[in-house]
Amino acid sequence: MRYDFEKFSCTLCGKCCEWKGFVFITRKDIKAISSFLKMSEANYIENFTTLAPSRKGLALTEPENGTCIYYDVESKKCQIYAVRPKQCSDFPWEWQHEECPGLQNSVITEDKSE
Ligand code: SF4
């Protein structure tokens, strides 16, 4: 699927924070989030991260329902938005998910009339 990102418009539905799946975090993310939460990096890693399935890095710990630990269901907002992980700020520019309503108007349909 290809997208025209100029047509992308986020509906603020919050689904991208509710989908099941790992939120991988970089060393830079850990530094920024732990500092934002006023915790040491070691304490943060110990309490709020888990080993990624690839064993090549860390991801945020995930509740059983799959919703991100930093997602506030009431307000539909990220509680660490200013320092959200790169994986989050990359969406939908670097990776996409067809269940994002904001992308639905951005799909480029191939013209097969020629
Ligand atoms: S799923 Fe898409 S439309 Fe909904 S909040 Fe995330 S980016 Fe915005």
Ligand code: SF4
């Ligand atoms: S860190 Fe924030 S932006 Fe990223 S998935 Fe969690 S709630 Fe959403």
